[in-house]
Amino acid sequence: MARTIKISLNSKVFEPSIQALSREKLYGFIEELVQDEHAKTCIVGALLSDGQTLIGKGCTSLKTIDERGEEVNKSSLKAVDIKGKSLPLVPSVFETGIILQAGSLDDLFDLEVDAVYDFNWEDEAMKKDFLKETQGKVYTFEFNYRSDYEGMNGILISNEEGAFILAGRTLQFDYLDNHIQTIINLPDAVEEEESDMDFAMF
Amino acid sequence: MKRYINLMDDKGRDAKLLFSGQPKDKQVFYVSENGTPTHTMRVLKTTLQGSYDGLLASYGSNDSIVDALIKGDPELDVKRTGMKISATSRLYISSQLKPARRVSIHEIVRDVKGEKMTERRVLENESNIIDEIPLIMGQIVKKSAMYNKVVFVKKYQLHHVNGLTFEFLYDIAKRLEDEQSLMIVGAGKSGKDPLVFQDGGKKYRGFLEGRTQGSKYLLILHLSNLELKDI
Numbered sequence: 001m002a003r004t005i006k007i008s009l010n011s012k013v014f015e016p017s018i019q020a021l022s023r024e025k026l027y028g029f030i031e032e033l034v035q036d037e038h039a040k041t042c043i044v045g046a047l048l049s050d051g052q053t054l055i056g057k058g059c060t061s062l063k064t065i066d067e068r069g070e071e072v073n074k075s076s077l078k079a080v081d082i083k084g085k086s087l088p089l090v091p092s093v094f095e096t097g098i099i100l101q102a103g104s105l106d107d108l109f110d111l112e113v114d115a116v117y118d119f120n121w122e123d124e125a126m127k128k129d130f131l132k133e134t135q136g137k138v139y140t141f142e143f144n145y146r147s148d149y150e151g152m153n154g155i156l157i158s159n160e161e162g163a164f165i166l167a168g169r170t171l172q173f174d175y176l177d178n179h180i181q182t183i184i185n186l187p188d189a190v191e192e193e194e195s196d197m198d199f200a201m202f
Numbered sequence: 203m204k205r206y207i208n209l210m211d212d213k214g215r216d217a218k219l220l221f222s223g224q225p226k227d228k229q230v231f232y233v234s235e236n237g238t239p240t241h242t243m244r245v246l247k248t249t250l251q252g253s254y255d256g257l258l259a260s261y262g263s264n265d266s267i268v269d270a271l272i273k274g275d276p277e278l279d280v281k282r283t284g285m286k287i288s289a290t291s292r293l294y295i296s297s298q299l300k301p302a303r304r305v306s307i308h309e310i311v312r313d314v315k316g317e318k319m320t321e322r323r324v325l326e327n328e329s330n331i332i333d334e335i336p337l338i339m340g341q342i343v344k345k346s347a348m349y350n351k352v353v354f355v356k357k358y359q360l361h362h363v364n365g366l367t368f369e370f371l372y373d374i375a376k377r378l379e380d381e382q383s384l385m386i387v388g389a390g391k392s393g394k395d396p397l398v399f400q401d402g403g404k405k406y407r408g409f410l411e412g413r414t415q416g417s418k419y420l421l422i423l424h425l426s427n428l429e430l431k432d433i
Binding site: 049072076149 | 255
């Protein structure tokens with residue numbers, strides 16, 4: 001059975017489970033079929049910088065090393081901020097639950113979304129009650145799917161289809177006056193590769 | 203590198219403008235027990251010959267691979283395992299575990315259940331944000347009508363490049379703020395095509411949001427490629 005999250009709102013507690021919402025689940029996905037000159041299927045691999053060693057999927061691993069180049073056991077690592085101050089572990093929402101705070105549309109528009117979660121309800125009446133309570137409103141809270149050292153900002157909104165959690169980071173842009181700005185934060189030049197379908201949402 | 207975007211309003215006035223994002227700064231650093239900094243390094247576990255695909259090519263079946271793994275260490279390359287890896291070059295590998303030549307690439311489009319819908323040549327999206335045909339700022343939609351329909355996955359701030367474009371953008375921001383609305387931004391002659399920010403990049407729908415503070419403005423281009431629908 002899926003783990004549930006306790007959501008507190010207006011002195012009521014709701015306990016749905018959540019699942020990630022993705023383009024693949026909504027629109028399907030695209031698979032790349034690569035064939036060689038003999039029409040045989042190829043796999044994606046890579047050539048190392050020595051110019052002769054070929055590697056495939058799962059052939060590499062990430063290791064943590066210290067200043068002497070020796071491997072460090074990950075369980076012994078300590079998390080610190082940029083000034084070297086120890087960071088507390090931010091617990092998962094599955095442990096802490098969510099207490100919804102009233103938010104605004106600006107809170108929503110300031111959030112750069114990393115993940116979206118849809119709710120699953122065992123109890124249809126509870127779903128109806130929750131949608132009624134949350135319809136037309138924006139709620140904020142701290143969201144962390146797994147315990148780690150970096151919590152995310154969460155927004156809860158609902159529509160006629162259901163309720164959704166948007167998790168990401170709140171951005172703060174500077175307002176611009178009539179001077180030529182020096183732009184230092186340029187967008188990433190390269191996006192991750194991903195299959196994509198025609199987008200016909202409207 | 204400065205990046206430009208070419209935008210045209212509903213009066214047919216267009217301008218090449220700068221835009222910027224907000225790359226995520228690293229917030230968490232990991233140190234060893236005695237507080238010394240640590241680094242992450244990519245190392246080689248095995249070569250292609252020792253990978254599953256390589257072992258399958260050598261032994262022919264999963265059962266034979268299992269037998270080989272029980273008897274020895276065919277997955278290890280004693281000379282190379284543990285080697286530090288720096289840059290790699292992506293390539294396609296044939297069933298003979300050699301670099302493939304003259305490959306043909308097709309896309310298989312599958313529905314949400316994984317059923318094949320169609321097969322087609324690879325369609326690479328071409329960047330269209332700085333084309334001769336500007337992106338068109340068109341339909342106005344109320345924020346309250348759109349906020350719970352789509353997911354805004356990316357945000358770019360638009361910047362003026364001179365006094366004239368300052369006024370151009372300030373006016374748009376003011377109008378959108380006053381009307382509590384978003385302006386849909388599209389590509390192509392009709393302004394209905396999705397935006398592509400770089401060759402081979404993803405397609406997005408664009409929504410312009412404006413705010414002002416006295417004589418200052420903030421114009422954010424929100425990008426979306428996902429609707430909020432129950433699954």
